[in-house]
Amino acid sequence: MSDRETTGRVLQQIPYGLYVVGSLNGTVPSTIVANWVTQVSFSPPWVAMAVEADSRMREYIRRSGLFSVNILPAGAREMAKAFLKGPEAAGGMIGGKRYEQAKNGTPFLVEASASFECRVMQTLEVPDHQVFVGEVVDAVLRREGTDVLTLRETGWRYSR
Numbered sequence: 174m175s176d177r178e179t180t181g182r183v184l185q186q187i188p189y190g191l192y193v194v195g196s197l198n199g200t201v202p203s204t205i206v207a208n209w210v211t212q213v214s215f216s217p218p219w220v221a222m223a224v225e226a227d228s229r230m231r232e233y234i235r236r237s238g239l240f241s242v243n244i245l246p247a248g249a250r251e252m253a254k255a256f257l258k259g260p261e262a263a264g265g266m267i268g269g270k271r272y273e274q275a276k277n278g279t280p281f282l283v284e285a286s287a288s289f290e291c292r293v294m295q296t297l298e299v300p301d302h303q304v305f306v307g308e309v310v311d312a313v314l315r316r317e318g319t320d321v322l323t324l325r326e327t328g329w330r331y332s333r
Contacts, residue, residue, distance in 0.1 A: 189324040193243040193256045193268075194222060195280035196233040202262040202272065202280035205230045206253055208324050209302070210242055218309040220291055223302040230259065231303050234293065240307060241279035241290045247320035250327045252284060276311035286319045288312065 175183070189208040196203060209223035222240060224231045234240045245253055255268035262280065265271065272280040275290035282288060291307025298304075 191245060191253050191322045191324050191327060191329075193245065193253065193282055193285070194224070194230065195241040195243070195267075195272075196230060196239055197237040197278055198229075198233050198261060200278065202267055202274070202278065203230065203233055203259065204243075204256050204261075204267055204280060205259045206256045207242075213306060219294065219306055220289070220309060221304055221306045222291075223299070223304045226301050226303060228259075234305055235296070235303075237279075238293045239277050239279050239290065240293065240305060241275055241281060241288060243280070243282040243285035244287045245322040246284075246286045246316065247322055247326060249284070249322045253322060253327065275313075281313055283315075286316045286321065287314045 190210065192207050192210050193204050194207040205228060207222060207224065211221055213219050213221045222242065224234065252270065255270065260268040262272065267280055271283040273283060275281050277290060279290050289309045289312040292310050293305050293307045295306040296303060
């Protein structure tokens with residue numbers, strides 16, 4: 174039988190990418206940093222992504238029914254850091270970075286290796302997060318074969 178601390182340390186061994194997730198606050202693009210993102214279906218292409226229950230992003234995604242995921246290249250720690258406070262778009266920039274609007278308006282970061290937009294198909298409430306499962310409806314590939322930024326590379330931890 175393991176204790177809570179050991180369990181937490183074991184779960185931190187799961188490799189996690191670090192992503193900038195976006196949605197819409199009304200018509201204004203907004204972003205957060207997330208690391209619980211994974212593909213869950215090939216056909217149709219569905220992705221699952223978890224957001225903390227107390228995050229404002231949770232409400233933005235619920236209201237708009239949309240989210241985008243921006244895959245950051247390895248070495249982009251400072252870029253990810255710009256999104257930790259969850260900035261909203263202003264003057265064609267978000268978190269000090271240029272973005273383009275995806276098909277339905279969510280933000281695609283120009284400096285991301287790749288980006289995709291999802292329409293929410295299902296949601297699941299878990300104890301301290303909400304899991305959104307979405308179908309990919311738009312995607313852009315800017316740099317193929319690029320390693321992605323990982324939580325481990327940044328030295329940050331996502332645990333309690």
